[in-house]
Amino acid sequence: MTLLEVKDLKTHFHTAKGIVPAVDGVDFSVCQGETLGLVGESGCGKSVTALSIMGLIPSPPGKITGGILFDNLDVLFLSEKEMRRLRGNEMAMIFQEPMSALNPVLTIGQQIAEAIRLHQDIKERDVEERTIDMLQLVGIPMPERRLRDYPHHLSGGMQQRVLIAMALSCYPKLLFADEPSTALDVTIQAQILELLKKLRTDFKTAIVLISHDLGVIAEMANRVIVMYAGKFVEEASVNDLFHNPLHPYTEGLLLSVPRLDKPIKRLQPITGTVPDFLDLPTGCSFHPRCPYALDICRQKSPILKSLGAGRRVSCWLR
Amino acid sequence: MDASTLLQVRDLKKYYPIKQSPFSRTKTFAKAVDGISFDILRGETFGLVGESGCGKSTAARSILRLEKATAGSVIFDGIDIMKLDKAEMRQVRRELQVVFQDPYSSLNPRMAVKDIVAEPLIVHKEARGKELEGKVAKLLDVVGLSPSSSERYPHEFSGGQRQRIGLARALALQPKLIILDEPVSALDVSIQSQIINLLEDLQQQFRLTYLFIAHDLSVVNHISNRVAVMYLGKLAEMAIGEELFKDPQHPYTQALLSSVPLPDPAAKRKKVILQGNVPSPVNPPWGCRFHTRCPYKMDICTQKEPPLNDIGGSHFVACHLTGGQVKQ
Numbered sequence: 061m062t063l064l065e066v067k068d069l070k071t072h073f074h075t076a077k078g079i080v081p082a083v084d085g086v087d088f089s090v091c092q093g094e095t096l097g098l099v100g101e102s103g104c105g106k107s108v109t110a111l112s113i114m115g116l117i118p119s120p121p122g123k124i125t126g127g128i129l130f131d132n133l134d135v136l137f138l139s140e141k142e143m144r145r146l147r148g149n150e151m152a153m154i155f156q157e158p159m160s161a162l163n164p165v166l167t168i169g170q171q172i173a174e175a176i177r178l179h180q181d182i183k184e185r186d187v188e189e190r191t192i193d194m195l196q197l198v199g200i201p202m203p204e205r206r207l208r209d210y211p212h213h214l215s216g217g218m219q220q221r222v223l224i225a226m227a228l229s230c231y232p233k234l235l236f237a238d239e240p241s242t243a244l245d246v247t248i249q250a251q252i253l254e255l256l257k258k259l260r261t262d263f264k265t266a267i268v269l270i271s272h273d274l275g276v277i278a279e280m281a282n283r284v285i286v287m288y289a290g291k292f293v294e295e296a297s298v299n300d301l302f303h304n305p306l307h308p309y310t311e312g313l314l315l316s317v318p319r320l321d322k323p324i325k326r327l328q329p330i331t332g333t334v335p336d337f338l339d340l341p342t343g344c345s346f347h348p349r350c351p352y353a354l355d356i357c358r359q360k361s362p363i364l365k366s367l368g369a370g371r372r373v374s375c376w377l378r
Numbered sequence: 379m380d381a382s383t384l385l386q387v388r389d390l391k392k393y394y395p396i397k398q399s400p401f402s403r404t405k406t407f408a409k410a411v412d413g414i415s416f417d418i419l420r421g422e423t424f425g426l427v428g429e430s431g432c433g434k435s436t437a438a439r440s441i442l443r444l445e446k447a448t449a450g451s452v453i454f455d456g457i458d459i460m461k462l463d464k465a466e467m468r469q470v471r472r473e474l475q476v477v478f479q480d481p482y483s484s485l486n487p488r489m490a491v492k493d494i495v496a497e498p499l500i501v502h503k504e505a506r507g508k509e510l511e512g513k514v515a516k517l518l519d520v521v522g523l524s525p526s527s528s529e530r531y532p533h534e535f536s537g538g539q540r541q542r543i544g545l546a547r548a549l550a551l552q553p554k555l556i557i558l559d560e561p562v563s564a565l566d567v568s569i570q571s572q573i574i575n576l577l578e579d580l581q582q583q584f585r586l587t588y589l590f591i592a593h594d595l596s597v598v599n600h601i602s603n604r605v606a607v608m609y610l611g612k613l614a615e616m617a618i619g620e621e622l623f624k625d626p627q628h629p630y631t632q633a634l635l636s637s638v639p640l641p642d643p644a645a646k647r648k649k650v651i652l653q654g655n656v657p658s659p660v661n662p663p664w665g666c667r668f669h670t671r672c673p674y675k676m677d678i679c680t681q682k683e684p685p686l687n688d689i690g691g692s693h694f695v696a697c698h699l700t701g702g703q704v705k706q
Contacts, residue, residue, distance in 0.1 A: 101567060245429035245430055247429065247652045250649060273639065275639030276639045278642055299644065302643050303644075313567055320623060320638055320640065327571040329571035331572075333536050333569065
């Protein structure tokens with residue numbers, strides 16, 4: 061069952077220097093219980109996509125157009141009050157840097173309880189119990205005592221668990237996880253990924269996992285979308301994407317990372333750098349860095365073609 | 379010391395005193411680096427890996443004498459640099475350079491690129507006038523920056539290009555050893571590989587020796603000849619890169635390697651997921667420092683600290699499980 065449907069979503073920022081098309085016409089859907097990976101380098105628009113759906117883009121300077129259908133509600137037409145009822149309740153988000161996403165002057169118990177009190181029809185004396193349950197669920201030892209700790213008492217991994225507890229406290233249908241483990245050490249990252257896997261089987265939560273780490277995506281996602289300069293360049297099932305990438309950018313990303321499982325003598329980097337949104341190349345945004353660029357790539361922007369079996373690619377070669 | 383050894387570190391320690399009440403009698407310390415020893419051979423890349431807070435950057439800073447080491451010796455190219463005075467140390471620094479992680483904060487925002495790269499040459503009175511200009515232009519070319527970039531300022535560059543500027547500056551005095559402290563961690567995937575390839579090219583071209591510090595095991599595995607794994611201020615394991623990654627002996631190394639998510643959805647392997655966090659270096663656990671998280675903990679591990687044993691094939695492990703046994 062489709063939980064989220066996004067049609068021609070555009071998030072443009074009107075700045076003094078001109079219009080920044082951070083997200084430029086993307087279509088996708090998320091089904092109940094699935095994990096969709098959103099990959100791309102910094103500035104490609106993956107976080108802005110999530111923030112737009114969550115209604116967290118300030119306007120001005122942001123301007124969102126298109127359609128976002130979540131659970132049969134047209135999100136863009138909701139009032140701020142209605143949106144607030146949805147956010148943190150039906151859809152929630154965890155951010156990359158746990159320390160800056162938590163309020164330093166409230167205990168973690170207060171912060172988790174806030175969401176529960178706001179959204180759930182629950183008796184006051186049961187709130188604490190539910191908060192403790194949530195902390196237990198995300199694997200925080202001695203939750204009754206941790207409840208009264210402030211964020212700075214906890215390590216980065218523990219803070220991330222608190223954020224996950226907060227995001228899950230109302231059993232959301234959709235969870236955006238924006239680089240949930242990037243700021244953490246590998247052994248702690250492994251703990252957090254394991255936790256997310258457990259939660260999605262227990263609660264059937266759909267997850268949109270945003271990451272630049274191809275390893276994390278390969279391990280977690282069922283389906284993957286690759287983003288470049290505000291647009292989707294490829295969509296595929298996780299196996300297809302990693303074993304048979306169709307877009308030169310996807311191929312380039314896979315060849316440029318050093319791998320523990322298949323050591324190679326020399327990496328094959330993608331040449332050049334990510335383009336500036338205020339000065340995007342003509343035609344396909346990737347053409348200046350593409351080893352296979354044709355004349356048409358410099359002139360006309362390719363559309364995201366559907367190749368069947370959930371596979372889409374936007375490239376003149378295909 | 380063997381002539382093929384460029385840097386010899388012996389029992390290096392760096393303790394930071396912890397502020398306490400003025401009436402307190404005992405002093406406590408955070409033992410950031412607690413007795414590490416290793417050799418770096420000429421022309422090799424020696425990788426130092428570990429999680430945040432394990433002391434790898436402090437070790438680098440102590441070797442560079444940017445921090446005063448609490449104890450231990452560092453012999454660089456035959457000279458014990460812990461005993462040098464300021465002026466002598468300045469001479470050694472010509473041959474011992476460093477590139478830091480964050481290219482955004484390690485370049486002076488008010489200096490043009492050409493001045494940043496020229497500064498070490500001026501300080502050491504290496505060149506002036508036309509000669510200086512020529513040298514700077516050559517350095518920029520070597521690291522792949524266009525001549526037009528010399529008049530521009532750091533904020534006009536992307537992260538990868540800033541790291542190239544840092545490298546040009548480090549290369550200016552023709553160093554023998556460059557300490558690279560997380561040089562690619564702040565960069566995007568596609569840029570990271572460009573810088574890694576550049577580092578490899580520069581090493582070939584100028585016969586450089588690298589001490590490569592990073593937390594990303596895939597990157598360290600790719601670039602290093604030998605690798606040491608650090609945990610809570612001590613070395614847990616040290617071996618030739620391929621050997622370490624294929625056949626890790628220390629339970630911490632095993633866990634660390636199995637935690638790295640592989641970019642292959644078909645990869646099947648058993649993960650060792652460590653419980654808990656790294657303990658504080660102020661009160662590190664008794665015995666083996668890893669015993670609080672180790673899945674194979676024995677009684678001896680809580681009592682006696684395992685030494686870094688040679689298990690043959692220049693593979694060293696600090697673990698009671700492999701204590702002194704040579705592998706078959």
